Amino acid sequence: MKQLIKIKNSDLSFKLNLNYNNVYSRLKMLLGSKASLFADITTKSTGTTWYSEDDAEYISLDQAPKGEANNLSNALSSEVAAVRKEMMADSELSKYVDDILEIPDNSFVFYRVLPTGGYKFVLTGWGCRFIHQNATVPNSGFIKRISHELEFPEEKKTTDSGKPSITEILKGMGAAAGAGTTEKPEYGTTEKRVTTNPDNSGTSSSSSDTQTTSASTQSTGKSKEQPKHEVKRQKVSVKVLDQNNSGVKGEPVIVRSSLGDMNLSTTDDGVANIGELSYGETFSVEFPNLQGHVERSFEVIPGVDIYDAYIKKLIKYSPVLFVEDQNGNAVQDYNVKVVVNGQDSIFNSGMDGVVQLPTMQEGQKFIVIDTANYANTEEYNITQAEAKTPYHFHIKRAEKAKVGITVLDKSGNPIPKATVDLAIGDTPCQQITADDGRAEFPGDVFVAGDIPVNLTIKGKGQIKSNLKYSPDNTEYTIQLQDKKPGGDGKGFNWKWLALIPLLVLLAWGGKELYDRFTYKNPTIAKMEKGIVLIRSEEYYSIDLGFDNKIKKGQEELRYYFTYDINENEITALSMHLEEIPLEARVGWGTGFIVSKDGLIATNRHVAAPIPPKGVENMLKQIFIKNKQEYEHKKNELNNVLNQLGTLATLQPGPARDKYIETAKELDEVQEQIDILDQIIQLGNYSPTPHCDISVAFVNTIIENPYSKEDFKGCTKVAQAETESYSEKDVALIKLKDSKDLPQDFHVFTIPKEDILDSDVPLGEYKITVLGYNAGPSLANIKGGIHPQPQPGVVIQNDDPFRVTYNASTLGGSSGSPVINEKGELVAVNNSGVSIKQGFNFGIRAKYLREILDDYESKHDKK
Secondary structure (H helix, E strand, C coil): CEEEEEEEHHHHHHHHCCCCCCHHHHHHHHHHHHHHHECEEEECCCEEEEEECCCCCCEEHHHCCHHHHHHHHHHHHHHHHHHHHHHHCCCCCHHHHHHHCCCCCHHHEEEEECCCCCEEEEECCCCCHHHCCCCCCCCCCHHHHHHHHCCCCCCCCCCCCCCCCHHHHHHHHHHHHHHCCCCCCCCCCCCCCEEECCCCCCCEEECCCCCCCCHHHHHHCCCCCCCCCCCCEEEEEEEEECCCCCECCCCEEEEEECCEEEEEECCCCCEEEEEEEECCCEEEEECCCCCCCCEEEEECCCCCCEEEEECCCCCEECCEEEEECCCCCECCCCEEEEEECCEEEEEECHHHCEEECCCEECCCEEEEEECCEEEEEEEEECCCCCCCCCEEEECCCCCCCCEEEEEECCCCCECCCCEEEEEECCEEEEEECCCCCEEEECHHHCCCEEEEEEEEECCCEEEEEEEEECCCCCEEEEECCCCCCCCCCCCCCHHHHHHHHHHHHHHHHHHHHHHHHCCCCCCHHHHHHHEEEEEEEEEEEEEEEEEECCCCCCEEEEEEEEEECCCCEEEEEECCHHHCCHHHHEEEEEEEECCCCCEEEECHHHHCCCCCCCHHHHHHHHHHHHHHHHHHHHHHHHHHHHHHCHHHHCCCCHHHHHHHHHHHHHHHHHHHHHHHHHHHHHCCCCCEEEEEEEEEECCCCCCCCCCCCCCEEEEEEEECCCCCCCCCCCEEEEECCHHHCCCCCCCCCCCCCCHHHCCCCCCCCEEEEEECCCCHHHHEECCEECCEEEEEEEEECCCCCEEEECCCCCCCCCCCEEEECCCCEEEEEEEECCCCCCCEEEEEHHHHHHHHHHHHHHHHHC
């Protein structure tokens, strides 16, 4: 017996929409001398293998040389036509001919050249749809009836080869069924095999019963009752797998068998235990939760106790929609209508222009309609690639006129490259003047009244001014004034010098009183100068502990991979770090400055990731799959060498070159298989995390977010000891060069006593999360990056590690400060519930206080 092809049952069932078992060998019994056209089969729960009846080398038809294609096609058609003709001669078998001779494609046909000339063919993976039993009609499958009812009558004729023809077998089956002298086995009993008596008397008996009828029985014409066969049974389970070959947990399953109808649910491994069933019995499995109530049928095979059922599981997503104007700017407080499955709902874009859409499945569609202009409609598809990033919906809105501010010196000349900062509420707005001294601002940020203006001019420092804005005017000029001595142009009055000590004393005392009795709540504009965008280049490595021999000498074998904590999956794996794309390695987070020397607080999962649990088994499965792919390649290369033959090596030429090239490639493939064997056998390897951290401050213009060019390097200096991100998920990082700190940065104060340890009114205690939602994609505006303030209230406060609030956040806001109305730190934003926006968690500030105190105490000792 020679193996022809081995294939996973998942690939087979999806390709042919069939479930395979041992019916092929039974059908071969019916086909007599023509059975050699079909391959023998071995089926296990994980795969199906076809074999030829001899040890000769066969070649897949889709790999045949082009020059032989016509001859092979004609020869195959001739042989299939001969089998078809004999099968069509029988009235019952003829209606199943097309199913039996179904050939999906050339990859299921194998051939070899005979020494006497011509070809011999073997078919694998052929159809036979009719063999499957209907779950509602016992014994309805054609092969099932054959296997349980077939017996030969006395007048059975044989062919020249000693085997009955197909027509004779089927006629014998009909005669036996109508004679009334043979017991018909019950559903689920063992199969009977009929033979003739050795004395050629023409009578028949069961092969499992050697007793003959007595003379008295023959004289009366009544047959003696045969002893019943013992029914063999075994425990049977079904394993439900998805399209990724992973067990489906908690899937409802309806099983119909001789045990009755059972409503089951799969375990964590995707297994549903059915019970003991008889050999040869057929049972059906139905999935009520799947569209169309998908059903599978199986036959109990001796020694096979687990049967794989493959279903396609749709993944659910909770996509995000960005509402933007024609220029790509976020549109706040705007209503859009979203239609899903024919039902429409109104959603508001809120203060950040973001709409959290309802949960949908992969493959679904949704429509977004502009409520102000129904002609503006867009249809979107939920796909695995697109649903992980925000969808964008654009509306057209009338733009307010631009407002220009021109800065002039005392002589009336324009001042280029002057920074103009406008303080309009909590909305920061900054532009730089052009060569003509003019800076242009969007009109929709202005409000009528006095607007403070801060000018930063090279060589003059900061200068404060004021602008009285009116909607009727779009152009303004700020001219620097030359202050003359004395203020009246008549010279300086030296008598004022006597008042200087008194003025200094009064100023100092006033400041002391102000600082003592007045608490200054920092504004959002002030606090954002203490917020940083964190670029975290994160990956893992495993050192497998033995030397490879791929190159001359020896080197330690190391693999690198990236891991998605939200999807719980390995996203990339390679022996070379540079082969893993930056997009897979780079993630975004938020941090905030907590000390004057530039310590930055954030989450541990941003700066010092914990090695993921269970990843060892994931890696092992990847290596096993890689080995299988190399083994498949090895078989292909061996087939090429066998086709070329050793004669190809005897004389120079293309055949010899091809043989040498293939043999070299085969050696390299075998070397990879040997290495993977060692990796798989090693079995126990744990990953080492790596995290390269850098930060960008407010107003930084980021040209390429995946490049470190616009970021400042940092190192991790402290982290909380925890095994879970739902507990003490905090860490401290520090700039590699303290000179990178901006001049006017804000320092967040971590209170000595945890504010949340006191009673806070749930649903009323106001907080704000100040962070970089979606990383640089939302924050990178024309004048540089800015974090987004997300307001909310505390809704739960009974967890010892975390507080819960309803502020809306997106990925990238991990590590953001959660502050109260006084600007005091309440928590460090940690995570959110993916299926619902506005339900987020923050690590209590006291755990950040712990690692900060510990770090400062050790730092002071040094």
